[in-house]
Amino acid sequence: MTQTIKSKAAIAWGPKQPLSIEEVDVMPPQAGEVRIRVIASGVCHTDAFTLSGEDPEGIFPTILGHEGGGIVESVGEGVTSLKVGDHVIPLYTPECGECKFCTSGKTNLCGKIRETQGKGLMPDGTTRFSLNGEPIYHYMGCSTFSEYTVLPEISLAKVNKEAPLEEVCLLGCGVTTGMGAVMNTAKVEEGATVAIFGMGGIGLSAVIGATMAKASRIIAIDINESKFELARQLGATDCINPKDYDKPIQEVIVELTDGGVDYSFECIGNVDVMRSALECCHKGWGESVVIGVAGAGQEISTRPFQLVTGRVWKGSAFGGVKGRSELPDIVERYMQGEFKLNDFITHTMGLENINKAFDLMHEGKSIRTVIHY
Numbered sequence: 001m002t003q004t005i006k007s008k009a010a011i012a013w014g015p016k017q018p019l020s021i022e023e024v025d026v027m028p029p030q031a032g033e034v035r036i037r038v039i040a041s042g043v044c045h046t047d048a049f050t051l052s053g054e055d056p057e058g059i060f061p062t063i064l065g066h067e068g069g070g071i072v073e074s075v076g077e078g079v080t081s082l083k084v085g086d087h088v089i090p091l092y093t094p095e096c097g098e099c100k101f102c103t104s105g106k107t108n109l110c111g112k113i114r115e116t117q118g119k120g121l122m123p124d125g126t127t128r129f130s131l132n133g134e135p136i137y138h139y140m141g142c143s144t145f146s147e148y149t150v151l152p153e154i155s156l157a158k159v160n161k162e163a164p165l166e167e168v169c170l171l172g173c174g175v176t177t178g179m180g181a182v183m184n185t186a187k188v189e190e191g192a193t194v195a196i197f198g199m200g201g202i203g204l205s206a207v208i209g210a211t212m213a214k215a216s217r218i219i220a221i222d223i224n225e226s227k228f229e230l231a232r233q234l235g236a237t238d239c240i241n242p243k244d245y246d247k248p249i250q251e252v253i254v255e256l257t258d259g260g261v262d263y264s265f266e267c268i269g270n271v272d273v274m275r276s277a278l279e280c281c282h283k284g285w286g287e288s289v290v291i292g293v294a295g296a297g298q299e300i301s302t303r304p305f306q307l308v309t310g311r312v313w314k315g316s317a318f319g320g321v322k323g324r325s326e327l328p329d330i331v332e333r334y335m336q337g338e339f340k341l342n343d344f345i346t347h348t349m350g351l352e353n354i355n356k357a358f359d360l361m362h363e364g365k366s367i368r369t370v371i372h373y
């Protein structure tokens with residue numbers, strides 16, 4: 001019989017408060033659930049977004065973190081696809097394989113547990129975390145800023161044990177999202193022109209995707225020029241700082257590309273930039289993919305004429321990737337050297353220093369900080 005265990009975890013008590021390290025109780029996995037020991041977790045901008053208080057689904061107190069890698073510690077009743085010792089990547093986009101979404105063949109979104117997940121709860125409507133008997137909420141169904149966490153079986157991808165969890169944790173969000181948005185959502189083809197706004201973990205991964213797709217031109221846009229060196233190394237052909245121009249950046253890109261790019265990607269979460277990303281696309285066929293997450297109440301706008309004249313506005317969650325069936329293969333491709341992950345890991349640290357990871361992100365000094373447990 002598995003028992004409740006103690007786990008060091010970073011608790012977000014409320015919006016804008018520093019995370020505090022506490023020893024929480026983690027209940028055993030219930031039916032259909034799995035408890036894992038987290039080995040490493042990246043810090044994604046979405047963690048900071050929710051901590052900022054801007055996330056309509058933000059709920060406190062919670063344990064943030066959704067870009068992890070871990071090892072199965074125990075399994076609940078009825079779990080058949082995972083066993084103790086398996087290496088896993090938590091999925092904020094689960095894959096039940098049975099729901100309307102999973103069987104549609106049209107999306108990687110899964111509807112099975114989305115409602116409870118958005119409320120910080122396990123599928124049975126309760127939490128597995130508590131502190132002094134008070135519940136602590138789950139986050140994006142993952143809560144990887146804890147030594148131990150519990151997830152539904154459908155929210156775990158089993159991956160090759162040889163893969164370093166300290167690196168492939170980045171495939172739990174950022175790298176899969178950026179590469180996948182290019183490959184699966186936009187389906188960028190050889191020779192296409194691409195503009196990518198925001199050179200954080202997501203945008204740089206989109207650069208990797210565009211390079212793999214053999215795009216002829218990859219325009220990287222950021223207001224922090226320190227990001228450009230890695231962007232170029234990964235295949236960006238042009239690096240542009242909008243602050244260097246006295247006209248809207250979409251006009252600059254349209255002029256540079258004989259009428260606009262074939263594909264653009266917004267990897268920031270800024271609704272004004274989302275408009276620029278759409279409007280820098282070529283008339284008749286240009287497609288813009290929104291990846292960035294914007295705060296409560298914010299809306300996108302453009303002249304409908306932009307769409308009437310053939311531009312397409314799309315969005316992408318987790319790069320359109322179905323986690324359980326497709327992520328293990330992405331890990332294999334990483335193992336075969338198709339792309340690198342360690343370029344992205346600018347910092348590593350223990351959980352006790354996690355607030356530093358958020359500071360580095362806000363100061364524009366990190367691509368990814370990976371927390372080791």
Ligand code: NAD
Nearest residue numbers: 045046198199200201202222223224268269292293317318
């Ligand atoms: P990040 O903070 O590491 O990178 C953001 C980059 O944008 C930085 O380099 C910053 O300098 C740049 N930037 C900020 N304002 C800018 C502006 N006005 N013009 C140009 N560049 C600007 O963030 P990240 O972890 O790469 O995440 C990027 C966004 O993607 C966030 O909104 C995050 O929440 C979202 N996200 C979405 C998904 C998804 O599945 N849709 C997955 C992961 C992250």
Ligand code: AHE
Nearest residue numbers: 044046055056057093114173293317318
């Ligand atoms: N909770 C927010 C939306 C946050 C959001 O868009 N999340 C992305 C993943 S960000 C990963 O770093 C996503 O996949 N969304 C799909 C989903 O089902 O949540 C809000 O606005 O309410």
Ligand code: ZN
Nearest residue numbers: 044046173174
């Ligand atoms: Zn993320």
Ligand code: ZN
Nearest residue numbers: 096099102110
């Ligand atoms: Zn499903």
